[in-house]
Amino acid sequence: MPDGFQDRPLADLLAALDTTSAGLSRAEADGRRRRYGPNRPSAHRRRPLWLEFLARFLNPLVLILLFASGLSAATGNVASFVIVIAMVVLSVTLDFVQEMRAETAVEALRRTVAVRAQVRRDGVEVSEPVDQLVPGDVVRLAAGDLVPADCRLIEARDLFVNQAMLTGEPYPVEKHADTPAAPAPAGDRGEAPGTVLMGTSVISGSAIAVVCRTGDATAFGRLSGTLQAPPPTTAFELGIRRFGFLILRLTIFLVLFVLTVNVLFHRPWLDSLMFALALAVGLTPELLPMIVTVTLARGAMRLAERRVIVKRLAAMHNIGAMDVLCTDKTGTLTEAAIHMVRHLDARGGESDRVFRLAYLNSRFESGIKSPLDEAILAFRSLDLSGWRKIDEVPFDFERRRVSVLVTDGAERLLVVKGAPEDVLRQSTHYEGEGGVELPLDPAARARLGAQFEALGEDGFRVLAIASRAMGPEHVSAALGDESELSFAGYAVFLDPPKASAMAAIRALTGAGVAVRILTGDNERVTRHVCAELGLPVTGLITGDELQAMGEEALRARLADVNVFCRVTPAQKERVLLACKRSGRVVGYLGDGINDASAIHAADVGISVDSAADVAKEAAGIILLDQDLSVVHEAVMEGRRTVQNVTKYILMGSSSNFGNMFSMAGASLFLPFLPMLPTQVLLNNLLYDASEAGVPLDEVEAEALARPVQWDLRLIQRFMLVLGPVSSLFDFLTFYALLHLFDAGEALFQTGWFVESLATQVLVIFVIRTRRSPWSSRPNPVLAALTLGAAAIGALLPLTPLAPFFGFVAPPPSFYLFLAAAVVTYLALVETVKRVFFRHIAPRPDAGRRALRH
Ligand SMILES: Nc1ncnc2c1ncn2[C@@H]1O[C@H](COP(=O)(O)OP(=O)(O)OP(=O)(O)O)[C@@H](O)[C@H]1O
Ligand SMILES: [Mg+2]
Numbered sequence: 001m002p003d004g005f006q007d008r009p010l011a012d013l014l015a016a017l018d019t020t021s022a023g024l025s026r027a028e029a030d031g032r033r034r035r036y037g038p039n040r041p042s043a044h045r046r047r048p049l050w051l052e053f054l055a056r057f058l059n060p061l062v063l064i065l066l067f068a069s070g071l072s073a074a075t076g077n078v079a080s081f082v083i084v085i086a087m088v089v090l091s092v093t094l095d096f097v098q099e100m101r102a103e104t105a106v107e108a109l110r111r112t113v114a115v116r117a118q119v120r121r122d123g124v125e126v127s128e129p130v131d132q133l134v135p136g137d138v139v140r141l142a143a144g145d146l147v148p149a150d151c152r153l154i155e156a157r158d159l160f161v162n163q164a165m166l167t168g169e170p171y172p173v174e175k176h177a178d179t180p181a182a183p184a185p186a187g188d189r190g191e192a193p194g195t196v197l198m199g200t201s202v203i204s205g206s207a208i209a210v211v212c213r214t215g216d217a218t219a220f221g222r223l224s225g226t227l228q229a230p231p232p233t234t235a236f237e238l239g240i241r242r243f244g245f246l247i248l249r250l251t252i253f254l255v256l257f258v259l260t261v262n263v264l265f266h267r268p269w270l271d272s273l274m275f276a277l278a279l280a281v282g283l284t285p286e287l288l289p290m291i292v293t294v295t296l297a298r299g300a301m302r303l304a305e306r307r308v309i310v311k312r313l314a315a316m317h318n319i320g321a322m323d324v325l326c327t328d329k330t331g332t333l334t335e336a337a338i339h340m341v342r343h344l345d346a347r348g349g350e351s352d353r354v355f356r357l358a359y360l361n362s363r364f365e366s367g368i369k370s371p372l373d374e375a376i377l378a379f380r381s382l383d384l385s386g387w388r389k390i391d392e393v394p395f396d397f398e399r400r401r402v403s404v405l406v407t408d409g410a411e412r413l414l415v416v417k418g419a420p421e422d423v424l425r426q427s428t429h430y431e432g433e434g435g436v437e438l439p440l441d442p443a444a445r446a447r448l449g450a451q452f453e454a455l456g457e458d459g460f461r462v463l464a465i466a467s468r469a470m471g472p473e474h475v476s477a478a479l480g481d482e483s484e485l486s487f488a489g490y491a492v493f494l495d496p497p498k499a500s501a502m503a504a505i506r507a508l509t510g511a512g513v514a515v516r517i518l519t520g521d522n523e524r525v526t527r528h529v530c531a532e533l534g535l536p537v538t539g540l541i542t543g544d545e546l547q548a549m550g551e552e553a554l555r556a557r558l559a560d561v562n563v564f565c566r567v568t569p570a571q572k573e574r575v576l577l578a579c580k581r582s583g584r585v586v587g588y589l590g591d592g593i594n595d596a597s598a599i600h601a602a603d604v605g606i607s608v609d610s611a612a613d614v615a616k617e618a619a620g621i622i623l624l625d626q627d628l629s630v631v632h633e634a635v636m637e638g639r640r641t642v643q644n645v646t647k648y649i650l651m652g653s654s655s656n657f658g659n660m661f662s663m664a665g666a667s668l669f670l671p672f673l674p675m676l677p678t679q680v681l682l683n684n685l686l687y688d689a690s691e692a693g694v695p696l697d698e699v700e701a702e703a704l705a706r707p708v709q710w711d712l713r714l715i716q717r718f719m720l721v722l723g724p725v726s727s728l729f730d731f732l733t734f735y736a737l738l739h740l741f742d743a744g745e746a747l748f749q750t751g752w753f754v755e756s757l758a759t760q761v762l763v764i765f766v767i768r769t770r771r772s773p774w775s776s777r778p779n780p781v782l783a784a785l786t787l788g789a790a791a792i793g794a795l796l797p798l799t800p801l802a803p804f805f806g807f808v809a810p811p812p813s814f815y816l817f818l819a820a821a822v823v824t825y826l827a828l829v830e831t832v833k834r835v836f837f838r839h840i841a842p843r844p845d846a847g848r849r850a851l852r853h
Contacts, residue, residue, distance in 0.1 A: 005150070005152055005195070005212040005213065006152070006192040006194065006195045007192065010152065010154065010177075010194075013152055013210070013212070014210060017135055017136040017210060017212065018136060019136035019137075019138065019210060021138060021154050021208065021210070022120060022123055022138070023119065023120030023121060023123070023136075023137060023138035024120075024121065024134070024136050024137055024138075025121070025122050026121045026122050028136075029121060029132075029134050029136075029137060032134035032135065032136060033132065033134050036134055036135060036214055036215065036217075037214075037215055037216075038131040038132070038215065039130060039131045039132065039133040039134070039148065039149055039211075039214035039215050040130075040131045040215055041215060041216055041218070041220065041221040042215070042216050042221075049100065052096070052100075053092075053096050056092045056095065056096055057088075057092060062088055062092075062281070064277055065084065065088065065274070065277045065278070065281060066084070066085065066088065068270065068273050068274045068277060069081045069084035069085070069274060069677075071270055072270055072271075072274060075270065079804060080274075080676075080677070080678050083678045083681075083682075083804065083805070084677070084678060084681060087678070087681045087682060087685055088681075090685060091681075091684070091685050091688060094685075094688065094689065094692075095287060095290045095688075098290055098294050098692065099289070099290045099293050099294065102293050102294045102296075102297030102298070103293065103297065105297055105300075105301060106296075106297045106300050106310070106313060109300060109301075109304050109309050109310065110309070110311050111129065112309060113309045113311065113609055113616070113622040113624075114129040114130065114131070115129070115130050115146055115148075115613050115616060115617055116128060116129055116130065117129075117130050117133060117139050117145070117148040118139060118140040118141075118142075119132075119133060119137050119138065119139045119140075120137070120138045120139075120140075121137075125140060130146075130148040130149075133148055133149050133211050133214055134211065134214060135149075135211055135212055135213060135214055136210065136211065137149075137210070137211040138154070138208060138209070138210050138211070139151065139208070139209055139210075139211060140206070140207070140208055141159070141196070141202050141206060141207040141208075141209060142202060142206050143202050143203060143204045143205065143206070143366060143367045143368040143369075144201075144202065144368040144593065144612040144613060144614075145201065145202045145613050146199075146200075146201050146202075146613040146614060146617060147161065147196045147197060147198055147199070147200045147201065147202065148198065148211070149198050149211045149212070149213060149214045149218060150195065150196075150197050150198055150211070150212050150213035150214075150217075150218045150219060150220075151195065151196050151197075151209035151210060151211050151212060152194060152195050152209060152210050152212055153175060153176070153177035153194050153195065153196065153207050153208070153209045154177060154207075154208045154209055154210055155177050155207060155208040156175055156176055156177040156205065156206075156207040156208075156209075157205050157206050157207070157366065158174075158204060158205035158206075158366050158391070158392045158394070159174065159175045159176075159196075159202065159204070159205035159206065159207045160172035160173065160174050160175070160202070160203040160204045160205055160394050161173055161175055161196055161200045161201060161202055161203060162200060162201050162202075162203050162593075163197070163200045164200075165199040165200060165201075165220070166197060166199055166200060166219060166220065166223075171396075172203040172204070172394060172396065174193070175193055175194070175195075175196055175207070176193050176194060177194060177207070178193070178194065195212075196209060197218065197219050197220065198213075198218040198219070198220040198221070199218075199219075199220035201593065201612075201613065201614045203367065203394055203396070203593070204365070204366050204367035204368075204392065204394030204395065205366045205367075205392075205394070206366060234314050234317060234318050234603070235321065235585075235709070235710055236314070236317040236318070236321070236642065236710040237314060239710040239711075239712045240288065240292060240645075240710075242712055243288075243649060243712060243715065244288065246716070247283060247284060247653075247657075248284075250283070250657075251280050251283045251284060254276075254279060254280070254283065254660070254661070254664050255276045255277070255279065255280050257664060258272070258275065258276040258279060258664050258667055259272060259273065259276050261667060261668055262275070262276075262667060267673075271673060271677070272673075274677035275667070275673050275675075275676075275677050275680070277677070278677040278678075278680035278681050278684075279660050279663060279664060279680060281680070281681060281684055282656070282659075282660050282680050282681075282683065282684040282687075283656075283657065283660045287648075287688050287691060288648070288649070288652075291645060291648045291691065291694060291695065292645055293313065294692075294695045295641045295644050295645050295648075295694070295695035296310075296313040296316045296317070296641050297313065297695075298641075298695045298696065299316050299637045299638065299640060299641040300313065300316065302637055303633065303634055303637050306630050306633050306634075307623070307624035307625050307630065308621060308622070308623055308624070308630050308633065308634050309609075309621070309622040309623075309624065310620070310621055310634075311619065311620055311621065311622060312620035312621075314620065315604050315605070315620030315621050315638075316637070316638045316641050317638055317641060317642050317645075317710065318585060318587075318603045318604045318620075318638070319587060319604045319621065319634050319635055319637075319638035320635065320637075320638025320639035320640070320641060320642045320707070320708045321585040321603075321638070321642070321707050321708055321709050321710070322513055322585045322586065322587045322603065322604050322635060322638070322707060323512060323513055323514065323584050323585055323586075323707045324513065324514050324515075324516060324579050324584045324585070324586045324587070325508060325513050325514070325515050325516070325586075325587040325588075325589065325631065326515075326516045326517075326518050326572075326575065326576060326579070326586060326587065326588045326589070326598070326602070327515065327516070327517060327518070327588070327589040327590065327628070328517070328518060328519055328520075328572075328589070328590040328591070328592070328595055329517055329519040329521055329526060329529060330371065330495065330519075330521075331591060331608070331626045332498070332501065332589060332626065332628055333497060333498060333501045333517065333529055333530075333533060333535075333628075334495045334496060334497050334498055334501075334529060335495065335496050335497070335498050336371055336495070336626070337495075337496070338371045338372060338374070338375040338461070338493050338494070338495045339375055339378075339379075339493060339494050340375040340376055340378075340379040340491060340492065340493050341460070341492050341493065341494050342460075342490075342491075342492040343355040343358060343465075343489065343490070343491050343492070344451075344489050344490045344492060345431065345488065345489040346430045346431060346432065346444075346448060346487060346488070346489055347432075347433070348451060351488075351489050353431070353435070353488060353489075354465050354488050354489035354490070354491065355376075355379070355380070355382075355491070356382060357413075357415050357417075357465045357467055357488050358376050358417055358463070358465050358491045359376060359377070359382045359384070360384065360387065360404065360406055360413075360415050361402065361403075361404050361415045361416070361417040361465070362376040362377050362417070363377065363382075363384055364387075364389040364392065364404040364406055365392060365394070365395065365402045365404055366392060366394070367394045367395045367402060368592075368593065368612060370395075371495075372461070372463060372491075372493060375493055376491060386408040386409065387406050387407070387408045388406065388407055388408075388409075389404055389405070389406050390405040390406065390407060390412070390474075390475065390476070390477070391404075391405040391475070391476045391477040392404045392405065392477060393477050393478065393479055393481070393482065395418075397520060397568055397569050397593075397594040398568055399418070399422065399479075399482075400418050400419035400422050400520070401416055401417060401418020401419060401422055401423055401482065402416070402417060402418060403415065403416045403417075403477055403481070403482055404477070405470065405474065405476070405477040405481075411469065412469070412470045412471065412472060412474060413467050413468070413469060413470065414467060414468040414470055414474075414477055414481055414482070414485075415465070415466075415467050416465070416466045416467065416468070416482055416485055417463050417464070417465050417466075417491070418463060418464060419463070419464070419522070419566075420452045420462055420463070420464040420490065421522070421566075423464035423465075423466050423485065423487070424440075424445065424448060424449070424452075424464060424487065426466070426482050426483050426484075426485050427440055427466050427484075427485040427486065427487040428440055428483075428484045428485065428486075429484075429485075429486040429487065430444060430448070430486060430487040430488075431486055431487065431488050431489070437486055440487060448487065451490070452464075452490065453524060455490065455492055456522060456523075456524030456525050456528070457524050457528065458528070459494070459525060459528035459529065459532065460492045460493060460494060460525070461492075461493040461494070461495055461521065461525050462490050462491070462492055462493070462525075463490065463491045463493075464487065464489075464490055465487075465488045465489055465490070465491055466485040466486060466487045466488055467485065467486055467488055468481065468484060468485050468486060469486075495529075497529050497532045497533050498533075498628075500627065500628070500629055501533055501628055502533045502534050502535060503629065504627070504628035504629040504631070504632060505533075505535060505628065507629065507632045508628070508631065508632050508635070511632065511635060511636070511704075511705065511706070511707075512705070512706040512707050513587075513635060513707065514562070515562065516561075516562050516563070516564070516575075516579075517530070517562065517563045517564065518564045518567055518572045518575060518576075518588075518590075518598070519563075519564070519565055519566075519567070520566065520567060520568070520594060521565065521566070522565055522566055523540060523542060523565045523566070526540075526563055526565050527540070527563075530563065537562065537563050538560050538561070538562050539557065539560040539561035539562060539563070540561060540562075540563045540564070540565065541554075541557065541561050541563075541564050541565075542564075542565045542566050542567075543564075543565065543566040543567040543568060543571050544566070546564070546567060546571050546574070546575070547571075551578065551581075554574075554575070554578050555578050555581070555582050558575075558578060558579055558582055568594075569593075569594040569595070569596070569597055569598070570597070572588075572590075572594070572595065572597070572598040573597045573598045573600075573601050575598075576588055576598045576601050576602055577601055580601070580602075580603065585603045585604075585707065585709075586602050586603050586604075587602055587603065587604035587605075587606060587631075588601070588602035588604070588605055588606065589606040589607070589623075589628075589631065590606075590607065590611075590615060591607055591608050591610065591611035591612065591615055591626065592611070592612055592615060593612045593614050593615060595607070595611075595615050596612070596614040596615045596617075596618045597618075599615055599618040599619050600618040604620060604621065605618050605619040605620050605621070606619055606620070606621045606622075606623065606631065606634075607619035607621075607622055607623070608622065608623045608624075608625075608626040609622055609623070609624050610626070621634060636704050638708075639699070639703070639704045639707070639708040640699045640704060641695075642708045642710060643699045643703050643704070643708060644694055644695055644697055644699065646710075646711075646715070647694055647697065647764070647767060647768050648691060648694045649715055650715060650718055650767050651691070651694075651760075651763060651764050651767050651768075653715060653718065653719040654718065654719065654722040654723070654726060654763060654767065654829070655726060655759055655760040655763045655829075656687060656760050657719065657723065658722070658723050658726030658727055658730065659726070659730065659756045659759070659760055661723065661727055662726075662727050662730035662731065662734075663675060663680075663752075663756075665727070665731075666730075666731075666734055670734075670748075672745040672748070672749075673749070674734075674748070674749065674752055675749050675752055675753055675756075676749055676805070676806045678805055678806070679749060679753050679805055679806065679807075682753075682805060683753055683756065683757050683760075683793070686757055686761070686789045686792060686793055687757065687760050687761055687789065689785065689789055690761040690764075690785050690786045690788070690789035690790075691764075691785075692785055693779060693781040693782030693783075693784070693785045693786070694764070694768075694782060696779045696781050696782060697768060697778060697779045697782050698776075698777070698778070698779055700769060700770075700771065700776060702770075703770065717836075717840060718836060721832060721836055721840065722829065722832055722836075725828060725829075725832050726825075726829075729759075729824075729825055729828060730756075733752070733755055733821060734752070736817065736821075737751045737752065740817070741810075741811070741813075741814060741817075746806060746807070746808040747808055747810060749806065749807075750797045750802075750807045750808055750809075750810055751810055751814060753793065753797075753807070754793050754794050754797065754810070754814075754818060755818055755821060755822075757789065757790060757793035757794075758790045758793060758794060758818065758822050759821075759822060759825045759826075761786050761789045761790050761793075762786060762790055762822060762826060763825075763826065763829055764778075764782070764786055765778060765783075765786070765826070766826055766829050766830050766833060767829070767833070768782075770833075770837055772830070773826075773830065794815070794818065797809050797810060
């Protein structure tokens with residue numbers, strides 16, 4: 001990759017990159033990609049598969065276990081060594097394959113909404129995912145694009161980029177393809193006017209540029225880790241991690257306890273160590289990450305059928321917990337099929353001149369074409385062949401206006417179009433009858449203001465059009481030129497409300513998600529849209545009021561204000577953060593560059609496929625159709641995933657945990673190990689296999705009715721209540737085995753293996769629902785896997801495989817006992833569950849602070 005790409009002469013640079021302005025051939029690009037790797041900072045890259053697979057064996061428990069069984073093989077117990085290895089490999093593979101399949105499926109979905117770049121390959125312009133770019137590629141940049149790599153400009157027209165990501169500078173910076181600045185700028189943060197860097201975005205204008213550095217070599221890539229902070233850990237991830245630590249502590253305690261006891265009783269130390277380790281393996285919820293990923297991926301696949309793409313899996317559980325959804329107006333509440341209906345002059349009559357000025361502005365401005373511009377251009381086409389654009393002051397959401405400097409040879413005009421309040425403020429004159437300029441005195445100002453308000457009240461969106469005659473010495477336009485304007489008139493638009501929006505809002509509200517509207521548009525139009533939709537405005541704050549408001553004051557009003565008008569992008573973000581700080585889980589749905597920072601700040605950023613790159617990039621969920629009703633689906637799916645993960649954990653922390661605990665206790669008084677190490681491992685493997693169906697399970701409507709928060713305290717309490725009950729039962733079983741069946745070592749171990757496995761896996765039928773088990777039907781796959789695992793466990797001692805695991809065939813009466821024990825146990829858990837959810841932990845939302853909808 002060439003050094004000094006920022007300041008070399010362009011021809012030199014192209015030669016060094018071995019490319020031309022016509023770009024690379026596909027073959028050449030493929031070759032370079034092998035050399036330079038994908039254009040993605042490595043923080044986002046996955047390790048090769050075989051490495052991922054091997055990494056799973058690096059789990060300390062597994063390593064010690066393998067080592068210990070190696071030792072035992074050396075002392076003659078080769079069969080157990082083979083079994084341990086087989087079991088470990090099988091269980092890691094089971095885990096790995098499921099997780100990989102889930103991730104691959106999600107990755108495939110993600111690629112369908114990947115940000116793409118326009119690149120010249122084999123001489124034609126094609127659209128390629130950004131990670132396919134290589135140094136030497138020639139790309140086209142347009143307003144709204146993210147700059148895909150570190151590039152040098154070959155051509156640029158009115159190119160303005162936002163470099164805030166690299167420099168923190170919020171205002172657009174102009175870039176030129178001219179000779180580069182010498183010497184090379186220090187810091188590499190995009191100061192050179194001839195270069196554009198990865199991570200910045202195009203505000204307006206267009207350019208052709210050659211890719212110089214990709215992936216980790218970019219300024220952005222090198223800042224990885226400092227600047228590109230990973231997305232904040234979600235409450236769910238944190239909860240899972242805490243749960244892991246909780247189990248880890250218990251495991252360490254238990255292992256040490258078992259080891260000490262066994263050594264004190266002078267049992268064979270190697271067997272004791274292996275038993276303790278096998279217990280630890282049985283205890284660790286090693287499947288948890290896999291279950292989480294598979295459950296989320298499964299939810300993502302179901303959503304894909306509804307044309308909703310989940311880019312970041314963490315967004316799934318956040319959307320399940322979301323209790324406030326902020327959204328912008330256009331396209332969500334309205335059809336976004338905006339039509340221009342009128343073009344009025346200062347006296348309220350239709351005026352061709354106003355239309356012509358509006359048309360000039362829309363035609364020549366080079367920012368992202370907003371639906372308003374499209375509506376002006378679609379209204380009627382004008383012949384502008386005599387006109388030429390000289391310069392432009394691009395649109396931004398702080399000024400809310402855009403200016404173009406144009407000439408038809410004779411006249412040189414600055415044509416301004418924008419939000420009426422702002423344009424009127426910059427105007428000193430207005431065009432009266434016959435085009436005469438009249439001073440904009442207070443009376444005229446009041447009249448024009450009233451006209452605009454009346455239009456707003458009728459639900460029309462309005463842009464003001466103004467102009468200023470410039471002298472021929474004006475060869476460029478700047479912000480300061482947007483003053484002393486002469487007001488020409490109004491362009492008036494209709495943006496009809498979306499018929500389906502109200503039903504969607506009701507569905508969300510009914511599901512405990514409050515909807516808030518954050519729009520850059522003005523109060524009157526927004527109120528009108530709300531009124532047409534039938535959405536009551538419970539409170540309204542404008543951008544100006546917000547400006548004057550402190551954090552406390554804002555937070556105090558968040559509960560009742562549901563509409564925010566004339567807010568800037570920064571204010572959108574501010575409202576969002578205030579919501580988050582007041583303890584809400586907040587989503588944001590938007591599609592413009594003005595929404596990007598709010599999307600980024602939200603717990604759940606939602607955007608649409610057609611959105612500006614920056615908004616799309618920032619979002620965790622992409623809607624292929626901009627429609628609020630699919631958001632409701634996504635909410636339900638998110639809740640479902642959290643509920644299913646909770647099932648897995650409740651199951652693990654009740655029966656499985658209880659069994660391991662009882663075994664540790666049993667080793668205190670039994671003259672032999674309650675189960676052989678290989679049996680513990682087999683037990684664990686079958687248990688794991690039975691759980692593979694949990695992600696598929698249905699969740700009842702009542703469990704989805706409210707936002708689902710991850711609740712570690714509930715799980716802990718459940719463990720504390722059910723654990724002792726479960727252990728008591730286990731000891732009764734031990735007693736029965738020893739005294740009813742007069743069990744010796746092998747029979748005891750066999751009986752306990754069969755029974756503990758059956759109770760562990762079958763308890764899912766009780767735990768998976770808060771209803772009674774027979775009034776809720778489990779997913780068939782889950783049921784089959786669970787019954788299958790229990791049956792294999794029960795029948796294995798009767799097969800020829802039995803001796804390998806040290807099993808003996810139990811007497812027929814044992815199976816009668818087994819059936820009775822399982823039924824009693826499940827009935828007991830069911831009773832405890834009812835008491836628990838009725839008295840100890842009623843629904844978490846019952847005591848939550850009410851939020852007005
Ligand atoms: N192309 C344009 N030319 C001139 N002014 C514009 C243009 N686009 C937007 N504006 C002005 O900027 C304001 C804010 O833009 P916009 O309405 O798109 O913001 P928003 O927050 O995305 O709103 P919404 O919630 O309707 O999507 C508009 O109300 C309008 O006054
Ligand atoms: Mg918008």
